[in-house]
Amino acid sequence: MRFYLDSEVIKVKRFMILITVFIIVSVLILSSCSSKSPEGTIKRYFKAIMREDYETAYSLLAGDMLKEKGSLEDFKKGFENMKKHNREIVGVRIEDVVLSNDKKRARVHFVLTIRENGKESDYRGAYILTLHDDGWKIEGSIF
Structure with missing residues (x-):
């Protein structure tokens, strides 16, 4: 009887460890894609x-980036035009x-x-970001 209880305790502990690891990994993945870091904002x-x-x-x-891109409608049209010419961002x-x-500005390469047209090419660029109350924002570009 004692052996049975010990194996159940071990199973519960393993399960709790797996849940904890899953939560930690999930938080790390989600935070890397948020606006809480410059690189997360770019992604x-x-x-x-x-x-x-x-x-x-x-x-x-x-x-300046907002001024350069114009209205939301202009912004959309720019990317729709890319698609019309068989160009799309894939990564x-x-x-x-x-x-x-002061940790309030960042340059992200x-x-x-x-x-x-079915062929993938890489392009290097850099954006300048500034920290606002609601997170990092893209202010300008360096190409």
Whole structure:
């Protein structure tokens, strides 16, 4: 009888460890795609564009970048025009993040993968982000 109880306790402990690991991994994955970090903001921006969720992508813009992109309708049209010409963003990879001393500005270098007529090509770029009350926003670009 004692052996049976010990094996049940071990099973419960293993289950609790697995649940804890799952929760930790989930939190890490979700936080890396949030606006709480510069790199998370860039990933969220491009993933929103890939899903054609232009409202979310547009909400991550501020300052000069917002002026450059114009209205939400203009922003949408730019990406719809890309699709019309058989060009689409299919991936983004963060290469480097440089924070200012006060941790309120960041430069994020990334590689954007674009598929054009079935062929994928990588393009390097960098965005300047600033920290706002509601998270990091894309202020400008360096290409």
